[in-house]
Structures are given as structure tokens and as C-alpha cells.
Amino acid sequence: MSPDLRATYRLQFHKGFTFADAEALVPYLAELGISHLYASPITLAVQGSTHGYDVADPTRVNPELGGEEGFERLAARLAEHGMGVLLDIVPNHMAASSRNPFWTEMLERGPDCPAAKLFDVFWEQGRLLLPVLGDPLQATLEAGQLSLRAEESGRVVLAYADHAFPLRPESGAELRAAAGLSDAPAPLDAEARAKLDAAFASADLAAILDAQHWRLGWWRMAAHDLNYRRFFNITDLAGVRVEDPEVFEIVHRLPLDLMRRGLVHGLRIDHIDGLVDPAGYCARLRALVGPDVPLVVEKILEPGERLRDWPIDGTTGYERLNDINGLFVDADGYRALEEDLRARHLLTDTPAKRLADAKRQVLSTSLAAEVEALTRLARDGLDADIARGDLTEAAIRQAVVALIVHCPVYRSYATWDGHAPEDEAIWDVIREAMAAAEDPLTNAAGAVLLERLRQPHIDSDRQFRLRFQQLSGPAMAKGFEDTELYRVPVLLCVNEVGGSLEHPSRGVDEIHALNAARAATQARDLTPLATHDTKRGPDTRARLAALSFWPDDWLGFLDETRGACAALARQEAGLALPDPLDQVIILQTLVSAWPISQERIAAYLTKALREAKRHTDWETPNEAYEQAAQAFATAIVTAPEGEPVLAAIERLVDRLAPAARLVGLAQTVLQLTLPGTPDIYQGTEFRDFSLVDPDNRRPVDWDARRAALEGAGTLAPEDREKFDVTRRLLALRRTHPALTRGGYTPLRLAPSPWRWFGFERRTDGTAVRVVVPTRVPDPAHGAPHLSFRDGWGDEEWRDLAGAPIRSPGRSLSEQWSLLVAVAGDVSPDLSA
Numbered sequence: 116m117s118p119d120l121r122a123t124y125r126l127q128f129h130k131g132f133t134f135a136d137a138e139a140l141v142p143y144l145a146e147l148g149i150s151h152l153y154a155s156p157i158t159l160a161v162q163g164s165t166h167g168y169d170v171a172d173p174t175r176v177n178p179e180l181g182g183e184e185g186f187e188r189l190a191a192r193l194a195e196h197g198m199g200v201l202l203d204i205v206p207n208h209m210a211a212s213s214r215n216p217f218w219t220e221m222l223e224r225g226p227d228c229p230a231a232k233l234f235d236v237f238w239e240q241g242r243l244l245l246p247v248l249g250d251p252l253q254a255t256l257e258a259g260q261l262s263l264r265a266e267e268s269g270r271v272v273l274a275y276a277d278h279a280f281p282l283r284p285e286s287g288a289e290l291r292a293a294a295g296l297s298d299a300p301a302p303l304d305a306e307a308r309a310k311l312d313a314a315f316a317s318a319d320l321a322a323i324l325d326a327q328h329w330r331l332g333w334w335r336m337a338a339h340d341l342n343y344r345r346f347f348n349i350t351d352l353a354g355v356r357v358e359d360p361e362v363f364e365i366v367h368r369l370p371l372d373l374m375r376r377g378l379v380h381g382l383r384i385d386h387i388d389g390l391v392d393p394a395g396y397c398a399r400l401r402a403l404v405g406p407d408v409p410l411v412v413e414k415i416l417e418p419g420e421r422l423r424d425w426p427i428d429g430t431t432g433y434e435r436l437n438d439i440n441g442l443f444v445d446a447d448g449y450r451a452l453e454e455d456l457r458a459r460h461l462l463t464d465t466p467a468k469r470l471a472d473a474k475r476q477v478l479s480t481s482l483a484a485e486v487e488a489l490t491r492l493a494r495d496g497l498d499a500d501i502a503r504g505d506l507t508e509a510a511i512r513q514a515v516v517a518l519i520v521h522c523p524v525y526r527s528y529a530t531w532d533g534h535a536p537e538d539e540a541i542w543d544v545i546r547e548a549m550a551a552a553e554d555p556l557t558n559a560a561g562a563v564l565l566e567r568l569r570q571p572h573i574d575s576d577r578q579f580r581l582r583f584q585q586l587s588g589p590a591m592a593k594g595f596e597d598t599e600l601y602r603v604p605v606l607l608c609v610n611e612v613g614g615s616l617e618h619p620s621r622g623v624d625e626i627h628a629l630n631a632a633r634a635a636t637q638a639r640d641l642t643p644l645a646t647h648d649t650k651r652g653p654d655t656r657a658r659l660a661a662l663s664f665w666p667d668d669w670l671g672f673l674d675e676t677r678g679a680c681a682a683l684a685r686q687e688a689g690l691a692l693p694d695p696l697d698q699v700i701i702l703q704t705l706v707s708a709w710p711i712s713q714e715r716i717a718a719y720l721t722k723a724l725r726e727a728k729r730h731t732d733w734e735t736p737n738e739a740y741e742q743a744a745q746a747f748a749t750a751i752v753t754a755p756e757g758e759p760v761l762a763a764i765e766r767l768v769d770r771l772a773p774a775a776r777l778v779g780l781a782q783t784v785l786q787l788t789l790p791g792t793p794d795i796y797q798g799t800e801f802r803d804f805s806l807v808d809p810d811n812r813r814p815v816d817w818d819a820r821r822a823a824l825e826g827a828g829t830l831a832p833e834d835r836e837k838f839d840v841t842r843r844l845l846a847l848r849r850t851h852p853a854l855t856r857g858g859y860t861p862l863r864l865a866p867s868p869w870r871w872f873g874f875e876r877r878t879d880g881t882a883v884r885v886v887v888p889t890r891v892p893d894p895a896h897g898a899p900h901l902s903f904r905d906g907w908g909d910e911e912w913r914d915l916a917g918a919p920i921r922s923p924g925r926s927l928s929e930q931w932s933l934l935v936a937v938a939g940d941v942s943p944d945l946s947a
Contacts, residue, residue: 117380118199121150123794129165134181134189145196148845153201161210171214173366190378199380207389208346211353213279223281225328235344235354243329246337263315269300341484347589348481358391381409388588401426415613417524429640433613441621448663449619453605461696466616474520474594490515495575500563514560521548525588601727604700608659627861633790634859645796652805654779655707661774679759685743692743708804713752719806774891781887787844800841801834843915853881865902868892886934912936
């Protein structure tokens with residue numbers, strides 16, 4: 116019997132954290148109050164994978180994690196404690212790796228072999244390009260970096276660095292024949308190997324390369340000439356054709372078998388927007404797993420965008436993370452910080468214009484190959500339109516780019532033979548945005564392409580529609596998440612996956628309306644405060660949100676440290692390195708995550724600067740600029756000359772500490788009590804001041820957390836109170852159905868500088884009331900005080916410790932400064 120979905124706990128599996136490690140944690144997670152272990156992908160991955168999304172064989176459990184036997188032991192241990200597994204699966208892509216048997220079969224046997232059906236390869240463009248070489252092919256050949264090699268099985272491969280590319284059978288047979296061996300591969304003894312080595316030495320390597328189903332190329336070619344779909348711009352992750360029923364069966368064979376055996380109880384679908392037909396995929400999966408199995412998808416919704424009516428339980432919750440975060444961002448404070456950057460000419464244009472520019476940049480660089488492929492599809496069948504409208508080939512390409520640049524969401528969901536009114540609405544927004552921003556010729560070409568999206572004439576139009584949708588998502592992700600969010604340091608807690616720089620703050624009524632609607636549908640999808648992909652940990656964001664309450668403190672800090680920062684920056688040709696904008700990013704990052712080591716901030720800066728693509732990037736690193744930025748941050752953290760800045764950082768962190776503590780606790784309370792299923796990322800039951808991965812994937816101190824559960828160990832008071840409130844509310848979720856299936860009624864609270872947010876959830880004779888502050892005013896306002904416009908009522912209420920609440924306006928816990936009131940016959944139970 117599957118356990119009820121009550122609370123999930125995300126664990127990241129890799130060679131350093133295996134099923135056995137998770138098995139040892141099960142008693143702790145059960146006593147904490149978790150119902151489901153939320154497991155990162157467990158299938159065979161590239162050797163040494165730190166995340167599992169580089170799937171090498173979806174039909175096997177990764178032996179590095181403990182293999183199938185290890186997973187069975189983990190599942191049995193969970194079952195002993197009444198817990199289940201929510202498993203992360205990856206239907207969109209697989210590793211283009213020699214460890215992938217399907218990939219290597221396709222390389223060896225070409226487009227007509229069974230394995231070739233798995234991969235989204237455009238064979239009509241010729242041999243499969245493998246852009247893996249560090250230099251151009253001819254230079255690599257001349258340097259002797261390519262060689263023939265015989266594996267133990269007798270199969271012949273081409274070796275390059277750590278790569279091994281199988282030759283087609285005919286090539287292997289010819290080489291074996293030249294060595295006087297049989298045509299078919301066979302295990303080799305020393306004599307046979309010596310003969311093969313001699314044949315390899317005299318072989319015409321260039322001619323052998325020309326005869327393969329694949330061709331090697333310089334890695335820089337991938338941005339311009341690629342004939343397979345990949346995951347975003349990651350060349351060694353090849354797109355999978357999961358829309359094909361046979362491919363679907365192969366990809367889902369293992370998770371469906373684990374579900375049939377009662378070892379897995381729900382699925383998380385990675386990157387649903389990469390699929391050709393997400394709606395059809397979800398319908399097929401739902402039919403196989405049944406109506407009650409939890410299915411959640413990784414899907415980023417823009418503000419105001421609704422999830423399509425798919426037969427699933429919802430998303431992994433980035434929109435809810437940002438709603439909770441935005442509730443604590445002061446709109447006036449954010450505006451003051453933004454105006455300061457504009458006044459200093461560090462920020463220009465509107466968020467929409469900056470996003471369009473960022474998307475255009477990634478489409479012209481790292482995603483250029485995808486744009487070229489899409490342009491070829493768009494161009495097919497347009498001869499009459501081009502002649503009639505005096506259009507040009509260049510205009511068609513510019514229009515393809517413009518369609519993607521101005522797409523307001525990650526993608527539309529038209530299929531081969533139809534589309535919905537929601538898709539029409541997206542295309543209308545694209546048309547209006549193009550009209551306002553593009554030249555007349557591009558607009559004329561864009562109008563033709565938009566008409567083909569609406570009413571395809573030929574099959575290539577339909578292919579264009581599908582491929583357009585598969586590219587608009589990566590363009591948004593790379594342009595917004597991995598470019599724009601690293602360029603705009605107004606308030607970095609807003610710069611989050613699924614966030615919006617146009618909607619940094621959320622109103623109380625807005626959040627009430629969203630949650631009332633969720634409660635009405637009995638929502639059980641996930642509500643995270645952190646994931647393996649978030650840009651910052653929950654307490655990093657909480658400290659920054661507190662900064663929005665007192666923007667003058669941040670502006671005063673910048674004024675106070677400006678001279679010292681100028682002295683720390685390197686001067687080159689009259690310019691500061693790092694430039695003033697990056698200095699703000701560095702300073703705000705240090706404030707948000709302090710205390711932080713030099714090693715952590717250095718790793719973060721390498722990623723942040725390259726993702727921003729202003730002075731450096733991953734393809735062409737500007738080492739001088741990166742070194743200057745690293746030296747600037749290192750001096751602040753460790754050097755005597757940085758002491759004035761460091762002292763100012765510590766004073767500001769101390770000033771923010773009381774408000775940051777309240778925001779962090781209040782966000783935790785909302786995560787655990789609002790409609791939906793709270794999802795706790797590994798280790799964040801303590802305060803978490805992480806930055807983007809790999810910082811947020813550092814090892815967790817599990818011993819400290821076990822000790823906290825037992826009331827032992829030495830913890831900072833702030834960690835203890837976050838842990839305690841987490842544990843108590845998870846216990847309340849176990850005993851009070853109001854928190855798992857109750858309704859949602861806003862509490863009418865009197866205006867206050869604390870801007871209280873409160874609601875009641877009630878069902879089956881149990882009720883819970885929650886009130887938290889969403890602002891922390893200056894201490895001059897005095898202690899917090901609550902006033903209920905409709906009164907408190909006559910029911911008997913208790914706090915989380917079981918003490919009666921008689922005067923809620925004065926019952927804010929001295930420990931937590933927030934109110935959770937419980938009514939009903941069931942008392943909070945901290946036993947597992």
C-alpha cells in the first residue's frame with residue numbers, strides 16, 4: 116500500500132552518497148516527519164556523475180549508487196517506517212557517451228539500427244557530427260591524438276583522450292582481415308593483438324574516419340553545425356525521441372517495474388518542456404501508472420501562466436517558491452534599490468528589453484546551430500511567400516530568432532495536428548512584441564511564420580512548429596536563468612529560477628487567492644524553498660528579502676565602502692576590474708551568504724561571471740577579468756586591505772539578523788502549512804546560506820541533524836529554532852488533516868507595519884490558524900501586535916507546544932515571533 120503524500124525530502128545521489136548512506140538516514144527522516152524520499156535519478160549515468168541527469172542506460176540502476184540490490188534494501192527500509200519513494204526520471208535526454216550502449220550501437224551501426232530510434236538525430240543532414248575534439252580534425256590527426264584500439268571483445272574503436280568511438284562493422288572487419296584474423300570480433304590473445312596493432316599502424320586513418328556513420332569535429336563547431344537535438348547547449352546530452360512508443364517503453368521500463376514491485380510510489384518528470392508533446396506524454400504515463408500515483412513535472416510557469424490541463428498532480432513548485440519569496444520582498448524597497456542602480460547608470464532598459472537582448476545573444480552564440488536547423492525548416496515551402504512579399508533569406512532567419520526572443524513563456528504546446536486557444540494567445544503576444552521592436556522586413560517575415568504556426572500547410576510547417584516549441588524553452592532558460600539573472604543585482608533573492616524581475620514582490624491578497632484556489636482542488640504538488648537547481652538557499656534569500664525592508668541600509672553600505680572597493684579593484688586603461696556592476700554583485704553575494712570561505716566565493720564567481728556573459732563566458736574565458744574579480748573578493752574575505760569592507764559587511768549582517776531570522780522562519784512555516792506538499796531539500800531543516808550549484812550540493816552534516824532530533828549536540832540557536840519549527844509542523848501534518856486536505860480561509864487582520872499574513876485551514880474536526888509577519892519594521896515601532904478584524908472566536912486553541920492561546924494578539928511566540936494555533940481533538944505528536 117502506498118503511503119499518503121505528506122512531505123518529501125530531496126536527496127542527491129552520487130558516488131559519494133549512495134543508497135546505503137540514504138538507508139542509514141531513514142529513521143531520522145521518518146522521525147522528522149517525512150512521508151517520501153524524493154530521489155534524484157538512479158539510473159546508470161556517466162561514470163562519476165554528481166547528479167544522475169547524464170543517463171547512460173535508463174534500463175539499469177546505477178551500480179555506483181549500490182545497484183538494484185542496494186535500492187531494494189533502501190526501499191525496504193523506507194517501507195518499514197511507512198515511507199515511500201518519489202523518483203526523478205529523465206525522459207528528454209541521455210548521455211552521448213561510450214558508457215551508453217544505445218548511443219554506441221547507433222554510432223557503430225548507423226541510422227537503420229534499432230538503437231537509432233532513441234535519439235533525435237537529423238540524419239538527412241548527413242553523418243552524425245561529434246564535436247568533441249580540442250582542436251580541428253586535421254590538426255588533431257597530425258598531432259597523433261587519434262588512434263585505433265582493440266577492446267577485449269575484439270571490437271575495434273577509434274580512441275581520443277577518454278573517448279572510444281566504435282567503428283562500423285565493415286571497417287572493423289577490414290582491419291581484422293588486414294591482420295589475418297577472422298571478420299567477426301573475438302577475444303584477443305597476445306599474438307592476435309600484436310597483429311592488429313601492426314594493421315592499425317599501417318591503416319589510412321583519415322579514410323577510415325570518412326567511412327563511419329559519424330564524423331569528429333572541433334568542439335567549437337557545436338554552436339554552428341550540429342545535427343542532433345541536445346539538452347540546452349550541452350553537446351554530450353542527446354535528445355531522446357520519447358514520443359515514439361518503443362522509445363517510451365525503453366525509457367520507462369525500469370521505473371514502471373519498480374512501481375509494480377512497490378518500490379517506487381510516485382514520479383518526478385525532468386524537463387517536461389523538452390518533449391515534443393508533453394500532454395500526450397503525460398496521458399500515456401498516467402494510463403500506465405493509474406489514477407492515484409503522484410506525478411509532478413519540472414515546469415517553470417511565468418507570472419499569470421497556468422499549467423495546462425494535463426493528467427498530473429502539478430509541478431515541482433518553482434512558482435510557489437517565488438510566490439513565498441515575493442511575499443517578503445518590499446516593493447518600495449526594491450524600487451529604491453533599482454533606482455540607485457539606474458541613477459549610477461549600472462542598469463538600463465526595461466526587464467523585457469534586457470531579456471530580449473539576452474535571449475538574442477544566446478541564440479546567436481551557444482544555440483546558433485539550433486537556430487540554423489529551425490530556419491531550414493521555416494524556409495521550406497515559402498518560395499511563393501518570399502516572392503510575393505519581397506522577403507529575403509536573411510529576413511526569414513531574423514524572424515525565426517524574433518519569434519523565440521519575444522515568446523513570453525517557455526513554450527506553447529501545439530501538436531502535429533492541432534493547438535489550443537492558449538497557444539493562440541502566446542502567438543498573439545509574440546506578434547505584438549515583434550511589431551513594437553523589430554524592423555518592417557523582419558515583421559513581414561515573422562507574420563508569415565506565425566501564420567504557419569497557426570495553420571501549417573505542409574509537413575515541414577508542422578515540424579517547424581514542434582521544433583520551435585522545443586527551442587523556445589532552452590532560449591528562455593539560457594537567456595533568463597543563465598544570463599540575465601547574473602546581470603541584475605537589484606536584490607538577488609528575486610533572481611531565482613522561475614522568478615520574474617518584472618514582478619519581484621507579491622501582495623497578500625494575491626497569495627491568498629492563489630492558495631484558496633489550490634486548496635479547492637486538493638493540490639498535492641510540491642512546495643520547495645530550495646532545490647538542486649535554485650540560485651540561492653532559503654536563508655540566503657531571506658537575508659536579502661530583509662534588506663528590502665531597509666533599502667537605505669544597503670545604499671549607506673555602498674556609500675561607506677565605495678572608496679575602499681575602488682582601492683581594491685584593479686585599474687586597467689582607466690577602467691575598474693571588476694566593473695562597478697560586478698562589484699555590487701560580489702558585495703551583495705557576500706552579505707547574503709556571510710560567513711563564506713574564499714574557496715566558496717571563488718567558485719561562485721567563476722560561474723556567475725561566465726553565465727552573465729558580460730566580460731567572460733564558458734567558451735572564451737577572459738582570465739584577466741576573472742582573476743581581477745577573484746582578487747577583489749578574496750581581498751575582502753581574507754586580506755588586511757579588505758578589512759574596512761569586511762567590517763561593514765559584518766555590521767550590515769548583524770543589523771539584518773533579527774529580520775532575516777523572522778523571514779526565514781516565516782517562509783518555513785508557510786512552506787509547511789500552505790496547500791500542497793512541502794519538499795525539503797537535503798539539509799535545509801537547518802539554516803542554509805548556499806549559493807548556486809555546486810555550492811548547494813556540498814556534503815550535509817547528518818550527525819548534527821540526528822543529534823538535533825535527539826535534543827543533543829551544540830547548535831546555533833537559529834538552527835535549533837528552524838529545526839524545531841520544521842519538526843513540529845511536520846508532526847502536525849501527520850496528525851492534522853487540515854494541513855493536508857483542509858480548505859483555506861484568509862484571516863482578516865488589521866493594518867500593521869508588520870504586514871501580517873494569516874489564514875485558517877479546517878477539515879474533519881481539526882483546524883489550524885497561521886499568522887506570520889511579512890515585514891519587520893524598525894525597532895522604533897515596538898513589539899509586534901496582532902488585531903483580528905473578525906475577532907478570534909470562542910474555540911479552544913493551542914500553540915505548537917500545546918499551551919492554550921487566550922489572547923492571540925499577545926500570543927506571538929517569544930521564540931518564533933509567529934503564531935501557529937491548533938484546534939481539535941488531535942494534539943501535535945512528535946513521535947514517529
